[in-house]
Amino acid sequence: MKQALLLNMLVLCCTASISAQEIQTGESNRGGTHPNVLFIAVDDLNHWVTHLNRNRQARTPNIDRLASMGMTFTRAYCAAPACEPSRAALMSGKRPWTTGCYKNGDSWKNHLTEGQQLSKQFLQAGYYVAGAGKIFHSDQYFPSEWSEYMDSRGLYVAGKGVEKDNGYHLPLSADLADDDLMDWHTVNWCIDKINQSREQPFFIACGLHKPHLPFAVPRKYYDAFPLNEIELPPHQENDLDDIPEAGRKMANPAGDHAKFLKSGRWKAAIQSYLATCAYTDMNIGRLLDALEKSKAHDNTVIVLWGDHGWSFGEKQHWRKFALWEEPTRTPLIFVAPGTTKAGSVCEHPVDLMAIYPTTCQLAGLPVPAHVEGTSVVPLLRNAIEPWSLAAITTHGQGNHAVRLGPWRYIRYADGSEELYDHSSDEYEWNNVANRAQLDHVKSDLAKYLPQDKTLNQK
Numbered sequence: 001m002k003q004a005l006l007l008n009m010l011v012l013c014c015t016a017s018i019s020a021q022e023i024q025t026g027e028s029n030r031g032g033t034h035p036n037v038l039f040i041a042v043d044d045l046n047h048w049v050t051h052l053n054r055n056r057q058a059r060t061p062n063i064d065r066l067a068s069m070g071m072t073f074t075r076a077y078c079a080a081p082a083c084e085p086s087r088a089a090l091m092s093g094k095r096p097w098t099t100g101c102y103k104n105g106d107s108w109k110n111h112l113t114e115g116q117q118l119s120k121q122f123l124q125a126g127y128y129v130a131g132a133g134k135i136f137h138s139d140q141y142f143p144s145e146w147s148e149y150m151d152s153r154g155l156y157v158a159g160k161g162v163e164k165d166n167g168y169h170l171p172l173s174a175d176l177a178d179d180d181l182m183d184w185h186t187v188n189w190c191i192d193k194i195n196q197s198r199e200q201p202f203f204i205a206c207g208l209h210k211p212h213l214p215f216a217v218p219r220k221y222y223d224a225f226p227l228n229e230i231e232l233p234p235h236q237e238n239d240l241d242d243i244p245e246a247g248r249k250m251a252n253p254a255g256d257h258a259k260f261l262k263s264g265r266w267k268a269a270i271q272s273y274l275a276t277c278a279y280t281d282m283n284i285g286r287l288l289d290a291l292e293k294s295k296a297h298d299n300t301v302i303v304l305w306g307d308h309g310w311s312f313g314e315k316q317h318w319r320k321f322a323l324w325e326e327p328t329r330t331p332l333i334f335v336a337p338g339t340t341k342a343g344s345v346c347e348h349p350v351d352l353m354a355i356y357p358t359t360c361q362l363a364g365l366p367v368p369a370h371v372e373g374t375s376v377v378p379l380l381r382n383a384i385e386p387w388s389l390a391a392i393t394t395h396g397q398g399n400h401a402v403r404l405g406p407w408r409y410i411r412y413a414d415g416s417e418e419l420y421d422h423s424s425d426e427y428e429w430n431n432v433a434n435r436a437q438l439d440h441v442k443s444d445l446a447k448y449l450p451q452d453k454t455l456n457q458k
């Protein structure tokens with residue numbers, strides 16, 4: 001095993017100028033070149049975590065604990081507001097407009113090149129690379145890109161006895177135990193891998209399925225959020241009036257929103273999401289506790305991300321699948337011993353394309369040429385480092401949002417636009433795209449969109 005590692009590392013040295021003397025194992029390496037990596041992917045976790053202050057009802061002490069160990073990004077955005085394209089972009093390092101994987105159903109394996117994904121980069125460098133749960137859409141993966149992957153047969157993604165499309169609340173007739181959900185076992189499996197003794201450093205990817213629908217978790221998590229205390233998110237009933245047709249179509253007010261107004265269960269849905277996030281937070285806490293007790297505790301880079309945001313009736317929109325702040329923003333936390341300071345906060349907008357190159361750089365690995373994102377290691381060292389890169393989100397061919405400084409600029413495939421100024425409008429209620437004096441802002445932000453004009457049209 002050691003020989004294979006050294007051989008891999010020597011091959012790597014030719015391209016990355018890493019000397020063989022620098023190769024150390026995950027257990028003994030303190031602040032060395034190749035730390036372990038704990039990579040935590042959370043499905044459908046929006047910015048309702050306590051430390052981001054978007055929703056004061058949120059209770060996520062363990063995610064907040066992780067944030068306090070390193071740097072949290074307060075303005076982190078997905079590359080695409082849906083599971084499949086978001087994860088395909090993040091893990092491949094290539095944007096939707098490069099791969100053509102734009103939406104759920106665009107079978108990601110047909111759009112990516114086997115051998116290019118982030119985990120493979122660590123495998124090639126001699127790491128032990130383990131995956132569990134949902135890293136890519138539908139828990140699929142290329143077996144050649146992992147040392148091993150958790151066998152999830154017999155486990156219940158939605159919860160034992162819960163229908164996959166059960167929706168927004170635990171059925172009144174049912175109850176669940178913590179271990180009736182797959183995430184419990186995913187975390188157990190990852191803890192086992194953290195504690196196994198081996199010569200190489202590890203890259204362990206823990207893909208949690210919650211808080212994705214159905215919002216069904218053990219009843220005790222609901223008890224922490226009494227329904228009569230639940231508050232609706234800030235919203236305006238006429239918010240869509242200044243939004244172009246393409247945006248109103250994405251909002252789809254006649255869909256989920258009309259149903260919730262009719263059923264009167266808007267607050268119940270929010271209660272259920274908060275409860276489901278609390279279950280997820282509990283699992284993340286177990287993972288962190290195990291890491292802290294392990295030999296890897298002081299030499300492990302931790303990255304946590306959600307694959308996109310979630311709307312709860314803002315703009316009469318529900319779920320992801322749109323280009324505004326709520327469906328695109330997600331937690332992003334890096335803990336990197338020797339690089340990040342405990343409790344640091346970065347307010348520059350960044351997108352999740354940064355994860356591939358940043359994780360490689362923190363681990364002392366080369367960043368492959370195909371990777372389109374930019375490493376945020378300079379920001380991890382200094383949160384107020386000048387930063388001129390924008391965060392970009394794409395939803396279907398030709399529809400993009402650009403986030404830079406206080407601005408969000410949306411341009412749809414038909415050329416229609418929205419512009420929001422977060423310095424005075426953090427909920428994006430006032431579309432100022434038609435103000436002539438802001439034309440220069442729109443044209444500055446449009447420069448970040450694909451230069452090939454066919455990619456900006458449908």
Ligand SMILES: [Ca+2]
Nearest residue numbers: 043044083307
């Ligand atoms: Ca998702």
Ligand SMILES: [Ca+2]
Nearest residue numbers: 239242429430
């Ligand atoms: Ca509006």
